[in-house]
Amino acid sequence: MTDTLLEIDRLSVDYETARGDLKALRDISFDIRKGEIVGIVGESGCGKSTLISSILRLTAPNTRFRQGEVRFKGQDLLQLPERKMRDLRGADISIVFQDPMQTHNPVLSIGQQMLDIQHRSKASKAEKRARAAQMLGAVGIPDPEARLDQFPHEFSGGMRQRIAIAMALMSEPDLLIADEPTTALDATLEVQIIERLQELQQEFNCAILFISHHLGVIAELCDRVVVMYAGAVVESGEVREIFHDPKHPYTRRLIDCDPGHIKERARVLPTIPGEVPDLANLPGGCIFRDRCDLATARCVEVPPLAKLKEGHHAACWLNHKEAAE
Ligand SMILES: Nc1ncnc2c1ncn2[C@@H]1O[C@H](COP(=O)(O)OP(=O)(O)OP(=O)(O)O)[C@@H](O)[C@H]1O
Ligand SMILES: [Mg+2]
Structure with missing residues (x-):
């Protein structure tokens, strides 16, 4: 018996637009085990909500699934008849949105x-x-x-x-998906909600997929983190590893820029210079190359999401020995 609940397997999703296909998700793969809390972080526009709506198949009409599977308890949700999918939503998989008024x-x-x-x-x-x-x-x-x-x-x-x-x-779901459920709340309420979610997870033993661009919340709540950048997974691993020994320059910059991480009083909060690339017109090579201060000639090639050790993956040439020279 496997304890894997959800497997996202090489998922690629485009939005058809007047400017051409916008590549919102590219080759996304990660798993969620039963009862596990997995966090997804990444800047605005990197595809977090697209990922969730793709899992639930609640996508905009211009969405095109190009490749991959979303297996829930071994069954590919992308192949399920709409009627079965409707039964699953709210029963086996529940969602909490950023704005509760969307629910009520x-x-x-x-x-x-x-x-x-x-x-x-x-x-x-x-x-x-x-x-x-x-x-x-x-x-x-x-x-x-x-x-x-x-x-x-x-x-x-x-x-x-x-x-x-x-x-x-x-409905005692096996999977609770929460898309930035605490972003609209003040810090005290945020802490309360997180504590409550932790207790409820223990009580109901449901897995949680938690989306946030607030790293502190992810560090507090999650077992594992998936870092997304411009529609792709750039790093994933145990929460402790990601925060104490990040292996992708983007993850490092995200942590450096997190207000909770900045010890000294700063007049201007640091940000990552540059912008997320245009997803309808993607540059070649490593997707983070233009914003990375560690980029080398090697980065004109796309780095694979390589396994660094059990459970820790990163897509950066710096982690490949041959790139060190
Ligand atoms: N229906 C759509 N048609 C065209 N482009 C879209 C559509 N929905 C989203 N996008 C684009 O897809 C990209 C990913 O959007 P998405 O909403 O998934 O990002 P996000 O990571 O959830 O961002 P945020 O943190 O702001 O919620 C963005 O460039 C967005 O503008
Ligand atoms: Mg979103």
């Missing part, structure tokens, strides 16, 4: 929405209500029974996000 219907009470989620269950209405209250309690909403009758706008932003997490967990 403003004209229905929270209790009603949580009853609706349980439409497949044979339990009585009273039992479903009790379960909804129990889940609200589990994410730290005080007096949950009474608050079931309130509407989304009657809760604070942090509470709404916690309710969204409660709703996503109601």
Whole structure:
């Protein structure tokens, strides 16, 4: 028996645009094991949301799957009939969005929405209500029974996000996908949500795919990290390895630029000079070459995502001995 839950295997996805095909995901491969928390980091526009919407097959109409498989419990989701995919979403795989208002219907009470989620269950209405209250309690909403009758706008932003997490967990999914669920919250609420997610993961033993450009949150929450740049995976590994011994210059720069990492008071926060390349007009060679201060002549060739040691991969020639001269 394998303990792999999700396998992204050489996934390439384009968006068709007037300027030609925009290569949003290129040859993405990584796994998530049962009960594991995997974080995805990368600058804005590097393809994080495209990856999630591709896994869930909730993509824009101009999306073209070019290559690869998304295997969930061994089954390629990209080949599944839409009806089966719909059954899977919200039952086996749940999602929490950045903006909880995307999840909540403003004209229905929270209790009603949580009853609706349980439409497949044979339990009585009273039992479903009790379960909804129990889940609200589990994410730290005080007096949950009474608050079931309130509407989304009657809760604070942090509470709404916690309710969204409660709703996503109601079906006890095997995989919870969270796309920047704490970005809209202040730092204190962010910490609370992260702690709660950790507790819930232990309780329900669900795997979590967590997207964020906040490295501190990833370091706190995740077991493993996948670093994406311009639609490709440039490094992946255990959280400790990635933060203490990053092997790709892009990962190093990301860590250096993280506000949580900067010890001295800085008037101007450091940024990585340059921009993510135009995905509709990709340059040849290493994708990070133009912004990398360690680039050499070798970098006109695309570096493979090479295994450096068990569980740690990076796509940079600097890690190849023959490139050292
Ligand atoms: N439907 C679409 N058609 C054309 N291009 C798109 C479409 N959706 C996204 N893109 C482009 O694809 C690239 C990847 O976008 P994506 O939203 O996946 O990035 P992201 O990493 O989630 O960014 P952010 O951190 O800002 O959320 C970007 O260049 C974006 O402009
Ligand atoms: Mg996004």
